[in-house]
Amino acid sequence: MGADICGFFENVTEDLCIRWIEVGAFYPFCRNHNDEESKDQDPVILGEKVVEVYKSLLNIRYFLLPYLYTLFYNSHTRGQPVIRPLLFDFPTDEETLHEDRQFLWGKALMIIPVLEKNADVVEVYFPRATWYDYYTGMKVVTTGQKYLLDAPLGKINLALRGGNIIPAQEAAQTTTVSRNNPFHLLVALSEDGEADGDLYWDDGECQDPVQNGAYNLIRFTAKKQSIMTSVIRKGYMTTMEMSIVWIYGVVKAPSRVTINSFPATYQYDTETKLLKIVLRDVSLLHENLLLWI
Structure with missing residues (x-):
C-alpha cells in the first residue's frame, strides 16, 4: 500500500512534495501520481531541488531493497506486516499506543517523517532499545524517551534498531542491473553486542x-x-557476493579483522563507533565467519 506521492487531487507545492517523497520513499508501494485536472507534479516539472531530493531518497530505498524484499517474504510465509506501527513491536509500551507519526520497516528500521509545514525539527519517540542514526552511526540507548531531531527540508530521519542485521545493495538504473551488485550488511549491535537478520533472494x-x-x-x-x-x-543458482559490512556500536577500535581467517580491510570511526569492513570474493552462498579483535 501507499498513497499517491505528492497527492492525487489539486496542486502541490514544492515543499509539500519534498516532504511527501521523504516519507513516500518508504511506502511499500511507491509512486508519484495525480489526476488530469491538476498540474503536473513529476520531479523535473517541480524543479532542481525536488529532483535532487527524489534521487537521494529513492537511492536509499533501492539500497535497502533486499531488506524490503525479505520483509515481503516474511509477510508471505509468517504473516508479519512489512510496514508496522511501533505498538506492533513494543506492545507493552503504552506510549506507542498513541504514536502514529513514525513507523517501522519490519522490526529493524524506524522511519521518522516531518508532517508539519515549515518545520525543521521533528519530535520522535524512541521505545526502550538501542537505536543508531542511519546516516552517522551515532547511538541512542533509551528506556523510552522523546527527542527533538534536526530535520531540514530534504532529509528524513531514519534509525536502526540494535540487535538487527539489514541486507542492502548498491542502487542502479534498474533493479535488473542492481540485483547483480554485491551485497552490504548493516549490523546494528545490541548492548550485548549481538544481532541477527535474514536475506531472501530469488530471480525476481x-x-x-x-x-x-x-x-x-x-x-x-x-x-x-x-x-x-x-x-x-x-x-x-546465482552469484551473491558480499562486499561491505557496516557494524554500528563497536565499542573500541579493532586491532585485527579477518574473514574466513584471511585479513580484511577496515576503517573505524572513534566518534560514532562505526566499523566499516571491505571484503573481496566473499560469497553468501557459502558459510562465512567475520571476526574483529
Whole structure:
C-alpha cells in the first residue's frame, strides 16, 4: 500500500512534495501520481531541488531493497506486516499506543517523517532499545524517551534498531542491473553486542518461488565480535557476493579483522563507533565467519 506521492487531487507545492517523497520513499508501494485536472507534479516539472531530493531518497530505498524484499517474504510465509506501527513491536509500551507519526520497516528500521509545514525539527519517540542514526552511526540507548531531531527540508530521519542485521545493495538504473551488485550488511549491535537478520533472494521473475523452492535464504548472526553467514536454503543458482559490512556500536577500535581467517580491510570511526569492513570474493552462498579483535 501507499498513497499517491505528492497527492492525487489539486496542486502541490514544492515543499509539500519534498516532504511527501521523504516519507513516500518508504511506502511499500511507491509512486508519484495525480489526476488530469491538476498540474503536473513529476520531479523535473517541480524543479532542481525536488529532483535532487527524489534521487537521494529513492537511492536509499533501492539500497535497502533486499531488506524490503525479505520483509515481503516474511509477510508471505509468517504473516508479519512489512510496514508496522511501533505498538506492533513494543506492545507493552503504552506510549506507542498513541504514536502514529513514525513507523517501522519490519522490526529493524524506524522511519521518522516531518508532517508539519515549515518545520525543521521533528519530535520522535524512541521505545526502550538501542537505536543508531542511519546516516552517522551515532547511538541512542533509551528506556523510552522523546527527542527533538534536526530535520531540514530534504532529509528524513531514519534509525536502526540494535540487535538487527539489514541486507542492502548498491542502487542502479534498474533493479535488473542492481540485483547483480554485491551485497552490504548493516549490523546494528545490541548492548550485548549481538544481532541477527535474514536475506531472501530469488530471480525476481518466476511465479511461486517459495512453493517451488526456487530461492536462497541466508541467515546472519552476530555475537562475541563475530558475524556468521549461514545458508538456510540454496534453491536459486546465482552469484551473491558480499562486499561491505557496516557494524554500528563497536565499542573500541579493532586491532585485527579477518574473514574466513584471511585479513580484511577496515576503517573505524572513534566518534560514532562505526566499523566499516571491505571484503573481496566473499560469497553468501557459502558459510562465512567475520571476526574483529
